[in-house]
Amino acid sequence: MPSIPELFHSPLRIVRAGAKVLLAGLLLVTLTSGVVLAASSNGNGNQNTPKxxxxxxxxxxxxxxxxxxxxxxxxxxxxxxxxxxxxxxxxxxxxxxxxxxxxxxxxxxxxxxxxxxxxxxxxxxxxxxxxxxxxxxxxxxxxxxxxxxxxxxAGQHQPFTISGGPTGLLAPGNSVPINLQLTNPGNSSLNVTGLTVSVTGVTRNAQAVANNRPCNPSDYSVTQFSGNYPIAAPPGNSSLSSSGIPASRWPQITMLDTSLNQDGCKGATLQISYSGTGQGN
The missing domain is CATH 2.60.40.10 (Immunoglobulins)
Structure with missing residues (x-):
């Protein structure tokens, strides 16, 4: 049998003509001339690995x-x-x-x-x-x-504030609306509901005190907000008027017309409290 010429030195053994061997990822191909060459399956050696x-x-x-x-x-x-x-x-x-x-x-x-x-x-x-x-x-x-x-x-929510006062002077039997101011310290809009207003105190003027003329929170009545909820309060300051709500829907304070409060409540200062609920968007 004629010998096969050795074209390169490697640890791979010589394979006789007609034999095919898969070794260490290399395919040994025997040519008709009896020369043995080494070839890889692809440039990355990934013949059997899908992308x-x-x-x-x-x-x-x-x-x-x-x-x-x-x-x-x-x-x-x-x-x-x-x-x-x-x-x-x-x-x-x-x-x-x-x-x-x-x-x-x-x-x-x-x-x-x-x-x-x-x-x-x-x-x-x-x-x-x-x-x-x-x-x-x-x-x-x-x-x-x-x-x-x-x-x-849950985050640490900052409370929004409600403020405001009667838009005019009170007189016996007269009602005055309150344009509530809403201050939203957050960076997103609030949906405000459940607004309530109450008179919590009265400070009489010096003359009423000197003459012992009475004036109490019971001398006033409050009509609560009658508009639609929720009220959108954007970041910063807003009000019922800036929200497009007519004054007829605002809360109103009425001074009762009685014989005792004619002089006692003249020039008095009211303490008013507000409450409401704000839900962030």
Whole structure:
């Protein structure tokens, strides 16, 4: 039998003509001339590995208070020789929350790529723990879904304030409306309901005190707000009038007409208290 000439030195043994051997990822091909050559299956050695993309997120859980945001780091890892653009998407957000990727489309391959995920909540986002599902897509190729958690807890809400006073002087038997002022210290609108007004005290003038003329909160009556709820209170200062509510719907104070309060309540100063409920959007 004629010998096969050795074209290169390697730890691979010489294979006789007609034999095919798969060794260490190299395919030995015997040519008709009896020369043995070594060839790899492809440039990356991935003959049996399909193209794929994998997502990794850190951290896997975050906790935020209402009205704040949480950030996650997203790593997109290719395999099987994948090279291309990957679009990132998310589902499972709580009501009122929004999410944004930066960038939303990442260029992947041959190495990995990263993106930032920001999830923003509002002061009205429901409390609880939520499972957020993320995936990457490139054409018909999709990554496995990765789930991270977001816990929303109650924040420290600043109280809104109600103020105001009668728009004119009170006289026995006369009613005067109150244009309530609403001050919202937050950065989102409030839905205000349940407005109430009450007279809690009266300070008589010096002459009424000297003459022992009485004047009490019972000498006044209050007609409560009769407009529609809720009243939208934007950040900052607003009022019933700026909200387009007619004066006929505002709260009103009436000074009763009695023989005793004619002089005692003349020039008196009223202490008025207000209450209401505001729900953030």
């Amino acid at each position: 794929a993309i994998t997502l990794q997120l850190a951290p896997t859980s975050r906790s935020v208070t209402q009205g704040t945001s949480a950030s996650y780091n997203v790593v997109v890892q290719p395999s099987g020789g994948f090279v291309g653009n990957v679009s990132l998407t998310i589902s499972g957000l709580p009501a009122g929350a929004t999410a944004s990727f930066s960038p939303a489309v990442v260029a992947v391959g041959p190495g990995s790529a990263t993106a930032n995920l920001d999830v923003s909540t509002t002061s009205a986002t429901p409390l609880g723990t939520y499972s957020l599902s993320l995936k990457g897509t490139s054409g018909t190729l999709q990554s496995a879904v990765v789930v991270v958690s977001l816990t929303v807890t």
